[in-house]
Amino acid sequence: MxxxxxxxxxxxxxxDQQEAENSISILYEKxxxxxxxxxxxxxxxxxxxEELALNVVSEVFLKIWFAPLDWEFDNKIHKTQEDGFKAYLATVSHYKLLEELRKTKTIRDNETTIIDDDDDSEWKWALLDSEFDLLDKELIKRRNLLDECLLEFxxxxxxxxxxxxxxxxxTKRMTSDNIALMEKTFGTTWQNIRxxxxxxxxxxxVVLLNQLQTK
Known part of the structure; x- marks a missing residue:
């Protein structure tokens, strides 16, 4: 492709509107x-x-529709166009997710979240089975290592x-809204979270240093 x-x-x-619509459809399906x-x-x-993730998908491809040339392939950074484009999509998705979280804050403030306070419990958030190709790509080499280390906790x-x-x-800082959201999400005080x-x-x-020494 x-x-x-x-x-x-x-x-x-x-x-050529038809050609453009055909191209965005191909990228969307891919x-x-x-x-x-x-x-x-x-x-x-x-x-x-699920609703939030679908909204992000829509916003990401709307950005591509209105600003398709914000990304261009750099063979010095990525081996293939697909690798580079996925890295770009991941970055756009990250910021679109933050935008959606801000927009849906009122809805989330009315949710009731049940949290198990036992760190050793079997409680966990459900995740989809997926390939997560991004983990193999240049954009998140450091995130790949970080995620690997976080599994120790x-x-x-x-x-x-x-x-x-x-x-x-x-934001490079924790706002009062974000602090309140974390307190509500994890059912504890900001002092405990800190x-x-x-x-x-x-x-x-310590884990990161050990991982880097063994790489």
């Missing part, structure tokens, strides 16, 4: 499951997971860390 050609077709939709899966993987803290702790960094990546984050980050540093 020549992804760049399809993106050019979309860019010139004013000249990559919609990928976008859905990597988005769904990061939505452990809301009840409307109890499920609840690793989900707190993931949610914390999801918000921190967006303690979990602090202890886990210290342990994570």
């Amino acid at each position: 020549d992804i760049e050609t399809h993106l050019l077709n979309i860019e010139y939709k004013g000249t 990559f919609r499951k990928f976008v859905y899966n990597i988005t769904y993987e990061h939505i452990g803290f809301t009840l409307q997971k 109890p499920v609840r702790n690793r989900d707190i860390i993931r949610m914390y960094f999801l918000f921190y990546d967006e 303690q979990i984050i602090s202890r886990t980050k210290k342990k994570l540093e």
Whole structure:
């Protein structure tokens, strides 16, 4: 598949609308499951997971429709067009998810979330079985290693860390709204969450160093 050609077709939709629609349909069918899966993987803290993931998929492909040339293939970074385009889709999906979370905050504030406080329990958020091709790609080499290291920790702790960094990546600080959301999600105070984050980050540093030494 020549992804760049399809993106050019979309860019010139004013000249040939039918060709542009055909190209966006081809890209959508090829990559919609990928976008859905990597988005769904990061939505452990809301009840409307499937609806939210589908909304993100729609927003990602709307961006491609209106700004197809925001991405171009760089063979110095990625071996194939597909690798590079998936990396780009992952980045767009991340920011579209943050936008959707902000838009749906009112709905999530009215949810009742039941949390098991036992770190050693079998409780966990359900995930889809998926290929998660992104884990093999250049964009998230460091995230691949981080996810690998997080497996060393109890499920609840690793989900707190993931949610914390999801918000921190967006704003470089924790807002009062995000703090309130984490308190509601995990059924505990921000002080307790901070303690979990602090202890886990210290342990994570040790695990990361050990992993890097054995790579």
